[in-house]
Amino acid sequence: MKCETCGANSESNLCFRHKLRKPLAQTRMTSTATKSKNIDEMRNFFLDVWKTRQDHKCENCKKWLGNEPLTYMFDHVLEKSKYPDLKYEEENIMYLCIMCHDNKTRGFMSPMMKEREKQLLIKYNLI
Numbered sequence: 001m002k003c004e005t006c007g008a009n010s011e012s013n014l015c016f017r018h019k020l021r022k023p024l025a026q027t028r029m030t031s032t033a034t035k036s037k038n039i040d041e042m043r044n045f046f047l048d049v050w051k052t053r054q055d056h057k058c059e060n061c062k063k064w065l066g067n068e069p070l071t072y073m074f075d076h077v078l079e080k081s082k083y084p085d086l087k088y089e090e091e092n093i094m095y096l097c098i099m100c101h102d103n104k105t106r107g108f109m110s111p112m113m114k115e116r117e118k119q120l121l122i123k124y125n126l127i
Contacts, residue, residue: 017098021070041088046074049093058097060110065095072101077116083126092120 002008003015010016024043050056050069057064065073075096080087094116096104104113121127 024069045088049090058100059094060100063097072098075101078120
């Protein structure tokens with residue numbers, strides 16, 4: 001199948017670059033109180049980071065991210081699954097465009113991303 005926008009190969013009518021993205025959740029997404037609380041905390045944390053930082057560009061490729069924060073734009077430099085104590089540390093959050101986020105998730109980190117990860121590991125005495 002081909003993307004309707006750019007003609008690239010895709011699994012649906014839009015490729016991953018043009019697929020619609022969800023904005024940060026505005027309401028509780030689950031009936032479980034604990035999970036809802038965590039989702040709200042993370043959402044509020046991301047919104048605070050968005051309001052604090054004035055330069056809304058991908059920190060890797062410098063692409064402008066737009067005026068509205070979307071879930072994929074926020075990436076934990078040190079993964080929250082491995083370092084849960086750092087999930088609400090603002091300096092552990094990196095702005096990434098969809099392509100850079102996808103590459104990092106798949107293990108293709110740029111030298112800048114590797115250096116940032118190394119600096120945080122050193123700062124928090126994790127190596």
